[in-house]
Amino acid sequence: MPFDDFSPDGSEVTAPVPHWYDFVCPFCYIGQDRSRILAERGFTLLTIPLPIHMEIPLEGAAAGPREGPMYEFLEREARAAGLPLHWPARLPNSLYALTAAEWVRRHEPGAFPSLHAGLFDAHFVRGEDLGDQAVVEGHAVASGVDKQAMRAAMSTSGPARDVQRSGGFAERFGVTGTPAWLVGSRLVSGLRPRSEFEEFRAA
Template structure:
């Protein structure tokens, strides 16, 4: 039987649904499915200096808090929302150039935002997280400075647009676009179908 096609996954570090979706991707991983993490800036309107986040109250936020707690992810709502363009460009560059470090780098950027309340719009935060996982900092800095990393991000977003991505998190599973944080049981079903299709 042929190996299942990789699952394409579009995310943004500022998206709390994507933060919780790390557990949904783990479901695919446990089934031996390859998940390709592709950045997609969902709020390009946020200025480079970021914006105040405002209050996080209501049923949606309560649900996210329960989901995060259930899967062991600390969730301390950030006081500000950053412009994630540079962080996403860095993530895509790392995925392409040092793929073995990509997963850890992404996890650290999520944690910086949602657990530590650090500003992902600050290049120093991005570089510190990159350094912690062993990313070649001089090469990353060069790619961010010369536009190489940004161009890679544009390619990832363009691919998403071709498949109809308009929100994060979004997955392309066996040719079907799935958007939103569906229950874990639904991801178990999707994983089973993807494995069965081969």
């Protein structure tokens, strides 16, 4: 489903839940657990990209030290969610990965869940470079994507426009960062406690 046709119901949660993410965001990596909770409660998620670190150069950048309360919080939450977390030494520019994933979501949706999880694992578990086209294509092929079709599409301007429109869609609902979920009329921003997601029930 393209998000263009999304129209929330003001009284009941009947529409898909838009969920914005970026592959380099550790809160989004753990946010996979929050999305799983919503899915278990009967929600359909509309998982769409929101690039948040476009200041990272195309060749990537060295990551600084991961110390202090925020990183301790993330490590605790990752353990609670059963997600391995190995801080990568470098931060990639994630735009190519986000654009490819959004193309797959729109055009080969059956492969999207595997690719989405696989690219998160590539960064936060394996330390692979998501700015490397070959890395992204490798995970796409492993998820069952037609590499030639994806490569041909990525040589056009269409997929990039879709990511830009996703940013406009986020702005429409007041989303300024990731992760974020729009559950009915309620915007849930950031990695909120699991208990908050467990309170939701689909109509």
